[in-house]
Amino acid sequence: MYELGVVYRNIRRPDSDLAARLGAFGTATVHEAMGRIGLMKPYMRPIYAGAQASGTAVTVLLHPGDNWMLHVVAEQIRPGDIVVAAITADCTDGYFGDLLATSFKARGAHGLVIDAGVRDVRVLTSMAFPVWSKVISAKGTVKATLGSVNIPVVCAGALVTPGDVIVADDDGVVVVPAALAQKALEAAAAREANEGEKRAKLAAAVLGLDMYNMREPLQKAGLKYID
Amino acid sequence: MYELGVVYRNIRRPDSDLAARLGAFGTATVHEAMGRIGLMKPYMRPIYAGAQASGTAVTVLLHPGDNWMLHVVAEQIRPGDIVVAAITADCTDGYFGDLLATSFKARGAHGLVIDAGVRDVRVLTSMAFPVWSKVISAKGTVKATLGSVNIPVVCAGALVTPGDVIVADDDGVVVVPAALAQKALEAAAAREANEGEKRAKLAAAVLGLDMYNMREPLQKAGLKYID
Amino acid sequence: MYELGVVYRNIRRPDSDLAARLGAFGTATVHEAMGRIGLMKPYMRPIYAGAQASGTAVTVLLHPGDNWMLHVVAEQIRPGDIVVAAITADCTDGYFGDLLATSFKARGAHGLVIDAGVRDVRVLTSMAFPVWSKVISAKGTVKATLGSVNIPVVCAGALVTPGDVIVADDDGVVVVPAALAQKALEAAAAREANEGEKRAKLAAAVLGLDMYNMREPLQKAGLKYID
Amino acid sequence: MYELGVVYRNIRRPDSDLAARLGAFGTATVHEAMGRIGLMKPYMRPIYAGAQASGTAVTVLLHPGDNWMLHVVAEQIRPGDIVVAAITADCTDGYFGDLLATSFKARGAHGLVIDAGVRDVRVLTSMAFPVWSKVISAKGTVKATLGSVNIPVVCAGALVTPGDVIVADDDGVVVVPAALAQKALEAAAAREANEGEKRAKLAAAVLGLDMYNMREPLQKAGLKYID
């Protein structure tokens, strides 16, 4: 977070299967499995409904209005990565468009998460290249000032260390530190294990009040029913 | 609005047909029929394009980051109701997901209006369970503090009393007090009665200036044309 | 910008073909061709995905909560125009709905750009009448105070002079002054000329670093690679 | 909330002493005494630091960009009142300036709470006429459309019924329904009774952990200390 003008070429990536399996659970389940931490701010939205991606974070720190380092990070992408782009200050410029998307896709990137703007969203949608961004904007950028690649960054309120697992879908973007990925996976699996049964009960009009045994704690907390 | 920890079980619901008939007019017409009052803030958006719902309000007041009372309100839902959820302070957490949606739907709810966040939007969309919310967020909540059910609440800038009629669509969410519902229905019907004729004229390139006889008042107000 | 209560009837429109040809390039390319100026704020969003329009600006200045002048501007529309509506202060009211859209369309308008709210978006979408707005709101307006038509206005942060070319799509709204339209067209064409070749290279995993010869300037700027 | 064009002349005001005594406790204490409800959104800020006021609410509902009804409400002010102004949609115009402040002050108003803009703040400050508003803006308004006076309104997220007690200071604006004012006063007094003792302990570096006996519930909740 505190070095400018550096590119770390060798980052530790977790087992590639891990990201895919975490991704299958979706952000809501993974976020719960993490103890409700690691979620980016909800202003991060996919550029098209139904976008879904998971992968390993390669990070890039950019300056306002300057996308030079996106070309630098492209070289560091390995198949299965998701690029996470942070800006040193709030900026709504469109840092990323169809040419960079073509390049990122060719390198094997699963998507982009950027705390700024993106453009060419119609083309990106037709390419099925998912992007989560703060805004959509046709505004281009200059290429003048160095940032860094593969340093820890804060993106949309979440700390992202290179090699973290990123899970993203319609509900947002969750960051899972590499060291916690296996544990999060297990917690997510445990959480989902009995969801089917719960869903069936609820669909049969059983109340959560009964299914989760909430009546007693509610009464204890003082809840009063008035007819 | 001023009681915490209470659940009113018996609320007066207007004739069930009323909500359906108001809903058929859509929010823009109903809002005009109400004299342009009763609209929630425009940050309330449906989770999918084309969402439409109308029904009777059952209300719930929640605390920031705490969705306990959503389970309590589920029991109070009757077929045709729309749950209106207010929070005691601004909060973007995802209070509601697919399990609660399954429960609400099984109870007969027509939808949810919540001045906070919602998650699992892809599943909710596939369930065709409409939600109007301030934000979409994977962030879950705790179950620790009592709120209330079926007290008057302020939701997204609008006062909602249990039993009010809620009309919601792509244009927003309108609240029609039960006592005014019949009158609003008539005003909406009157308003729409000659819309077809108007639309036909405008489609034939007749100007609103002429159709509404605006030229004279505009001139009187001092409008000048310059060639 | 400084006259109220006036309607300029004769504005200079650029060659009608110009707008169509600029529109074909899309906002991102046109904005780059303009030297990265003339873009409206990115809060301006189309009411449906995939909306695209280009045309000649006819402008209207409105007051908060008052859409009277939209009827006045309707008369000034010629086929191929886009109405650009500015408000004298921030306002989220729904100034424009399906009746006005029917009228505008019948007059030949290609779309509406409004720094406020719009309603009846489902109908507008089914009419394929594109609108770019700050917000969607069912809230209607009064007809009480004069504004102006075809004066220069500031709309969503961009100066719009009647007769300017407007290009709008999913990425935003760009304003091209009539006097610069031909030059912008050429610059856009030049810019796109070799995009196909670039895209092919990038798709073949050639890096932008190499294609754009960035390695040397990056090194000169001090970029360090760390293994 | 649902009538336009009406002025209620006779509203029930609580005992005038009640507002003064509640005001002495300040908003934070009164809000706690109310069970943490009734607070306006925190975007409501006083126009000068140290502003303090309490009084009885007379309410007014205004349209965007139209301050006509502020002249109507002036006549309804009695000494000790606070005018609470709501707008039918979001608006930042400066509805109120030094002339209206002179009038309101002469009628005995203790202040103004407005969910919109105010101007002439330097003069208002020198008059020591306190205003809580969403924004400061030199932008004036028209006088064209009827609103209402002394109907229930939603102002900055809070329901205000004419005759409610308003308490406002640097921390915000709290609404106390007339019927709850006496009870709130007692709760506030009880709350403050032992604050002096608490403050003395804390100033002597006694920890809240011990003073409030939090160590056991924290341990029970699972808090772990790591050296």
Place this chain on the structure above:
Amino acid sequence: MYELGVVYRNIRRPDSDLAARLGAFGTATVHEAMGRIGLMKPYMRPIYAGAQASGTAVTVLLHPGDNWMLHVVAEQIRPGDIVVAAITADCTDGYFGDLLATSFKARGAHGLVIDAGVRDVRVLTSMAFPVWSKVISAKGTVKATLGSVNIPVVCAGALVTPGDVIVADDDGVVVVPAALAQKALEAAAAREANEGEKRAKLAAAVLGLDMYNMREPLQKAGLKYID
């Protein structure tokens, strides 16, 4: 607005006395005198309470995160000027601090209006150098990309042409085109002429309803009083 990399050295400045005399009226009066147009967005706030300035606009267009052109504009300042700085996209960086303020002041600038951030506000306050800005931020900027000086710019929603008169105080920032300055001055003077008398009446508890003869138009509009 459409040229980058140019500095216009010779701009037409109105009679220097004009700005001073307009400034004496304050923004609210000048804005009314202008027919309620020309006000910047209300997010523009002075860095200290009581700040007041008027002068001739010299303009500068900057890029996000790049303050190079502030040094270029410094040379174009003549005594009595106010620098108006626009950015090509939203940016919150602190473009301006005590060193530039020292320079601007030495050149005779009356203040700065910038649609971005400013820093060193404590020093600027002690220097009594007034700045109106969108935000305060310690974040510095680079010096890499050319903008322009003394071209028309859109700053905080208002068009500013070099040589326009700027009036700024606690209520905001108003732009008066040079060609309209004399007329605005007269309108402002006329407006204020009888304000003293009005204020005296209102202070004596005469109602605006009577002083402005509003009772009849209100009744005509349908206002009903209910006892």
Place this chain on the structure above:
Amino acid sequence: MYELGVVYRNIRRPDSDLAARLGAFGTATVHEAMGRIGLMKPYMRPIYAGAQASGTAVTVLLHPGDNWMLHVVAEQIRPGDIVVAAITADCTDGYFGDLLATSFKARGAHGLVIDAGVRDVRVLTSMAFPVWSKVISAKGTVKATLGSVNIPVVCAGALVTPGDVIVADDDGVVVVPAALAQKALEAAAAREANEGEKRAKLAAAVLGLDMYNMREPLQKAGLKYID
């Protein structure tokens, strides 16, 4: 960042003198010395003008609407510390008031930085206890859910590790990692060394263009002067 329910009691604090010396330079200089990184978002504002503080970070992670852990962190404060409070989701509640301030002050805290709301600001101001917060709000909180103390947190967009140096003033809040504090101090000192000389030159109307030798690079970049 990923543990809930833990309190780290032993954190490494840098030499106490370091924070004081960094603080003397102010946030703008320290932020530049850091290479323009480590600044919190500019929405973080001091509760009174002229607030200044520097110290060692003790961190706390809180849940929306729940300030329980502020009592836990109080015990971990050592003289010279600044408490940095992050919330797991956006929240505007008033987590901190005069009682906690009394406690924090008695423990030797130099201030509080909180990405949420604060209340009792008048008392806090009279205590000269500086707080930087997102908002001011009278809204209180519950004490129900565990967070953590002295884990790394993201506060207002900046990563804060316990033991980091915090520098805060009117311009914002800067985070200096303990390991970089000495180097940042030297860079800040070097930066300020010749500021006096520069200021004198600029005050004598020497232009930055000449003092910084910018004329040649500007010309090289293509800047054109037009008479």
